[in-house]
Amino acid sequence: SQKIEQNSEALNIQEGKTATLTCNYTNYSPAYLQWYRQDPGRGPVFLLLIRENEKEKRKERLKVTFDTTLKQSLFHITASQPADSATYLCALDMNRSGGYQKVTFGTGTKLQVIP
Amino acid sequence: SAVISQKPSRDICQRGTSLTIQCQVDSQVTMMFWYRQQPGQSLTLIATANQGSEATYESGFVIDKFPISRPNLTFSTLTVSNMSPEDSSIYLCSVRRERYQETQYFGPGTRLLVL
Numbered sequence: 001s002q003k004i005e006q007n008s009e010a011l012n013i014q015e016g017k018t019a020t021l022t023c024n025y026t027n028y029s030p031a032y033l034q035w036y037r038q039d040p041g042r043g044p045v046f047l048l049l050i051r052e053n054e055k056e057k058r059k060e061r062l063k064v065t066f067d068t069t070l071k072q073s074l075f076h077i078t079a080s081q082p083a084d085s086a087t088y089l090c091a092l093d094m095n096r097s098g099g100y101q102k103v104t105f106g107t108g109t110k111l112q113v114i115p
Numbered sequence: 116s117a118v119i120s121q122k123p124s125r126d127i128c129q130r131g132t133s134l135t136i137q138c139q140v141d142s143q144v145t146m147m148f149w150y151r152q153q154p155g156q157s158l159t160l161i162a163t164a165n166q167g168s169e170a171t172y173e174s175g176f177v178i179d180k181f182p183i184s185r186p187n188l189t190f191s192t193l194t195v196s197n198m199s200p201e202d203s204s205i206y207l208c209s210v211r212r213e214r215y216q217e218t219q220y221f222g223p224g225t226r227l228l229v230l
Contacts, residue, residue, distance in 0.1 A: 103219065104160075105158040
């Protein structure tokens with residue numbers, strides 16, 4: 001079955017720097033990969049989706065890359081701010097059932113932006 | 116997007132009892148899911164709630180333990196039956212507006228502690 005690996009250790013960076021989070025998967029390449037943000041005590045919030053035929057996707061200060069050869073996605077936050085502190089989850093499709101794709105989530109990486 | 120509410124937001128329950136969690140969406144959605152997130156773990160899909168028919172359960176989850184109802188396109192319930200301390204977790208409702216939409220929206224979660 002598909003396995004997702006995210007750095008379980010927290011990532012601490014200085015405000016203003018670029019944060020880079022990594023998501024690796026082990027088996028088949030998914031049709032798409034998503035990134036979510038989760039704050040303590042809250043449900044995940046969708047941020048970005050990148051498809052298998054896309055190399056890079058941007059949204060404001062966020063950038064996602066997708067390398068199907070390396071089986072890896074990188075998630076960048078430029079000019080990071082303390083408000084960016086949260087856990088970031090990688091998610092990708094598992095398999096198709098009943099006509100729709102089910103999604104599996106990584107354990108997430110906790111980002112702490114230090115003022 | 117979709118606005119999702121869950122009740123209760125948290126509860127403390129005794130071993131052997133049951134708890135029903137409600138999920139209400141602000142508008143009709145095609146797909147509704149129930150996830151569990153144990154401390155330090157990723158989100159695990161319990162089941163897909165199907166309107167008017169039995170839910171579709173993932174491996175390791177059974178209807179007797181997690182009965183699910185979905186009477187219409189905006190509401191679902193998940194019951195955690197005969198609870199044990201191992202059921203202590205956050206339970207999350209999630210939706211997709213359309214079957215083939217990739218983006219999922221999550222409720223705030225229900226934090227359950229079983230003593």
